[in-house]
Amino acid sequence: MIELDGVVVEYGRGRRVTRAVDGIDLSVGEGESLALIGPSGCGKTTLLFAIAGLYQATEGSIAIDGEPIRGTRREIALILQDAGLLPWKTVWQNANLSLKLHGDYPEKTAEHVLAELGLSESKQRFPTELSEGMKRRVGVARALSTSPSVMLMDEPLASLDTLTKERIQDLFLKLWSRHRFSMILVTHDIEEAAFLGQRIAVLTERPARIKSIVGNPAMGDLEYREQPEFMETVKRLRDAMEEEEVDE
Amino acid sequence: MNARRFRPHLPGRLQHPGPLRYALMYALSVLVLVGLWWGASALVKEWKGGREFLPNPVRAISEMARLASHWFPNFLISAWRLVLAILIAFSLGYPLGLLIGRERRLDELISPMIYIVYPIPQVAFILVLFLIFGIGNPVKVAIVASALFFQILISARGAAKNIEDTHVTSVVSAGASRWQVYWHVILPATLPSILTGLRVSIGLGMAFLYIAETYGTFDPRRGGLGAFIRANSYSAAQAFAGILAMALLGLILYVAIDLIERLVCRWKYPARRSS
Numbered sequence: 001m002i003e004l005d006g007v008v009v010e011y012g013r014g015r016r017v018t019r020a021v022d023g024i025d026l027s028v029g030e031g032e033s034l035a036l037i038g039p040s041g042c043g044k045t046t047l048l049f050a051i052a053g054l055y056q057a058t059e060g061s062i063a064i065d066g067e068p069i070r071g072t073r074r075e076i077a078l079i080l081q082d083a084g085l086l087p088w089k090t091v092w093q094n095a096n097l098s099l100k101l102h103g104d105y106p107e108k109t110a111e112h113v114l115a116e117l118g119l120s121e122s123k124q125r126f127p128t129e130l131s132e133g134m135k136r137r138v139g140v141a142r143a144l145s146t147s148p149s150v151m152l153m154d155e156p157l158a159s160l161d162t163l164t165k166e167r168i169q170d171l172f173l174k175l176w177s178r179h180r181f182s183m184i185l186v187t188h189d190i191e192e193a194a195f196l197g198q199r200i201a202v203l204t205e206r207p208a209r210i211k212s213i214v215g216n217p218a219m220g221d222l223e224y225r226e227q228p229e230f231m232e233t234v235k236r237l238r239d240a241m242e243e244e245e246v247d248e
Numbered sequence: 249m250n251a252r253r254f255r256p257h258l259p260g261r262l263q264h265p266g267p268l269r270y271a272l273m274y275a276l277s278v279l280v281l282v283g284l285w286w287g288a289s290a291l292v293k294e295w296k297g298g299r300e301f302l303p304n305p306v307r308a309i310s311e312m313a314r315l316a317s318h319w320f321p322n323f324l325i326s327a328w329r330l331v332l333a334i335l336i337a338f339s340l341g342y343p344l345g346l347l348i349g350r351e352r353r354l355d356e357l358i359s360p361m362i363y364i365v366y367p368i369p370q371v372a373f374i375l376v377l378f379l380i381f382g383i384g385n386p387v388k389v390a391i392v393a394s395a396l397f398f399q400i401l402i403s404a405r406g407a408a409k410n411i412e413d414t415h416v417t418s419v420v421s422a423g424a425s426r427w428q429v430y431w432h433v434i435l436p437a438t439l440p441s442i443l444t445g446l447r448v449s450i451g452l453g454m455a456f457l458y459i460a461e462t463y464g465t466f467d468p469r470r471g472g473l474g475a476f477i478r479a480n481s482y483s484a485a486q487a488f489a490g491i492l493a494m495a496l497l498g499l500i501l502y503v504a505i506d507l508i509e510r511l512v513c514r515w516k517y518p519a520r521r522s523s
Contacts, residue, residue, distance in 0.1 A: 052421050072423050084418030088436040088515045097432070098422040126515040142422070 002028040002051065002150060002182060006060035009043070009050050020046040022207035023060070030149070031180040033219075035197025037187055037237065043208030044186045045154050051184065052078045052152050064150060074102055077148035077181075079156045083139030085127040092123040095141040102146065110145045117141050117171070133164040137171070144175065151181045157192065169195050170222055177220065190241070194233040195224060202240040212240045301484055308488035315489045319476050323493045326472040330457055330497065333389045334446070337396035342442060345404020346434055355405075362401065370395045374459060388460040388472070395456045396449045403445030407438035440516060443509045450501050454494060473497070 009021040020043035028034045036044045049055045051062055053072040062069045064076070077098070078084075085094050096110045114120050117137045127135055136156060143151060153172075157165045169192060176183050176196075187193050193200045198219055202211045214236050218229040282305045289304040303311070312319070348355045348362075374391055381387040415433050424432060461474025471479075477490035510517055 049417075054417065054421055072421055074423060078421040080414055080418055080421075082414060084414055084421075086415055086418065086433065086436070088513070089432075097419065101419065101423045101428055101432075128515065 001030055001065055002026075002184070003063045003066075004051070004060070005062075007047070007050060007057045007062055008059035009046050009055055010058040011046075011055075019207040021050065021057075022209050024208065024210060026201065026210070028182050028184060030182055033176055033183040033185070033196060033198045035185045035187060035193035035200040036203060037190065037193040037197075037200055037241070038203030038208060038211075039205055039241075040188055041206060042203050043206050044203055047203075047208055048078075048152050048154050048184060048186045051150075052076055054078075074146055075148050076150045076152060077143035077146060079139050079143050079151070079153045081155045081158050083135045083156070085135055085138055085142075087127050089126075090123065091119055091125050091127075091130070091138050091141075094127070094138050095119070095145055098142055098146045110141065113141045113144045116144075131164075132160055133168060136160070136168050140171070140175065144179070147179075149181055151176075151183045153183070153185045155187055155189075156185075157187075157189070165189075165192070166225075172196055173220070173222060190234055190237045191225075194230055194237060195219065200233075200237060202237065211243075214240060303485040303488050307485050308492060311483075311485040312489040312492050315480075315486060319473065319489055319493045322471065322473050322476040322490070323497060325470060326457060326461065326474070326494070327497055327500075329385065329389050329461075329472060330392060330450075330453055330501070333392035333453060333457075334396060334449075334501075336389065336393040337400050337449075338442075338446070341397045341400030342404050345401040346408045346430065346438060348401070349405040349408025349438075350430075350434060359405075362398070366398045366402070370398075370456070371459065374463070378463070388457065391460045392453050392456045396453050399449040399452060400442065400445055403442055404438060407441035407445075408434055410441075411437045436513075440509070440513050443505055443513070447502060447505055450498055450505075454498055458494070 004024050004026040007021055007024040008019065010017050010019045012018050022043075024047060026034070036047065038044050046055060050057050051069065053069045053076065056070075064073070086097070089097065091114070092110070095114055099110060111120075114123060117140060119134065119137055119141060122130065122134065127138070130138065139156065156172075157168055160168065172183075172185075173196060183196070185193070185196050194216060196219070197216055200214045200216055202214065203209065204211050214233065216233050218224065218227065219233075221227070224230050285305050289302045292302040293300060300307075344358075348358050370391070373394075377387050377391060381390070411434060415437060416429060419429055419432050457472070458474040458477070461472035462478045473490050473494050476493075477487050480486035480490060
């Protein structure tokens with residue numbers, strides 16, 4: 001269980017302090033998927049990085065299973081916007097990086113994950129030799145290699161073409177169903193949020209506050225995009241976001 | 249818009265030629281240089297009423313072959329001085345530059361010192377160094393190393409500052425310690441820039457070596473190529489044997505850096521590596 005209680009995140013010093021996140025209360029259950037959606041630059045990535053332990057909350061608390069977050073943790077994996085691959089490492093080295101940093105060498109884990117993601121044949125390639133879709137899969141492989149209980153994703157499919165994006169969204173859904181980690185997805189793509197979030201928190205302009213939370217219980221099926229409930233959720237999200245713009 | 253002017257980004261295979269193409273391009277460059285040299289030599293000879301201030305390539309190369317037993321020992325002496333100076337400058341300047349580039353407080357403390365000392369032409373210190381340390385090998389190596397040190401330090405600092413945040417965030421979020429960030433990100437990310445900086449530094453290093461060897465040597469047989477050139481300055485063709493030997497030394501170092509880059513920056517040459 002991930003619990004956020006009155007989380008405020010500020011950065012800068014003195015008169016240049018910027019409040020990026022302002023009083024977020026949220027909880028994400030074990031194996032639950034939550035999407036955070038909001039306008040660009042609203043502070044959703046800052047919030048995600050605070051949950052990942054990369055930023056310290058200025059006020060309030062963030063805890064996982066009751067234990068406050070004071071830094072990065074092995075059970076929390078973060079997938080970055082462009083997969084965060086290191087260009088000087090091969091697919092194999094990138095996928096194993098988290099294990100290596102933690103001083104573990106259970107290479108079978110990464111081997112297994114690469115096979116699951118269809119990357120076994122590309123182990124010795126460098127990221128520059130991969131398609132954008134493959135790069136994202138390597139980023140997922142690295143995140144999965146430590147068998148995390150919490151998966152955080154920061155606009156992981158931004159800048160992908162529509163078909164590749166949908167394929168990777170399907171992959172995320174399958175992996176989430178199979179591994180049952182708690183998932184927090186940051187996105188500004190309404191359809192992505194509707195496809196992958198059991199609940200979708202709509203954030204305001206900076207500083208990020210929760211505008212509304214939209215339930216999406218029918219998600220979880222690969223065919224969900226074809227279903228009327230999906231279109232309904234998309235419409236509700238769009239209304240919620242537009243309402244925010246009118247308020248501003 | 250003229251469509252023919254559009255030059256698309258070349259795939260890795262074409263950006264990084266293979267060994268045969270590489271050798272051919274070098275051979276072609278040498279031919280062009282020899283041609284230009286020949287033309288310049290003829291022009292100078294004509295201008296100076298037949299006097300040979302700039303020998304033509306055949307004359308210079310034949311002198312180089314004739315004097316091989318004289319310049320080659322000096323070549324080896326200059327080579328080890330230069331390589332040692334590069335190694336010293338690299339092993340001090342690279343890590344310090346990375347630290348300054350990444351650690352804000354260290355940058356605030358050390359960068360002003362660099363900005364004060366670096367613009368002073370290091371040539372100005374040569375005489376002082378000779379007076380303090382004499383004219384042995386250590387001072388010659390020190391002169392070259394001190395010149396290269398700042399070049400490498402500043403290249404490393406700039407390269408470390410320009411590392412993409414996403415690479416650092418990626419490893420920090422995966423649990424990397426500060427030193428793991430240096431090992432897995434800062435060091436490999438800055439290598440290509442540092443090697444480029446090193447290429448630029450070689451020319452400067454050779455200039456300083458020439459000055460140090462020219463003015464700090466009494467024995468032209470063991471003084472290095474600078475001393476050899478000075479000792480043969482009465483004959484343009486013989487002096488050019490030494491100048492060509494210096495060019496050869498520079499070429500060998502450039503090729504060595506290219507090879508080192510191919511070895512340690514393999515990700516920059518993926519198409520050929522995987523083919």
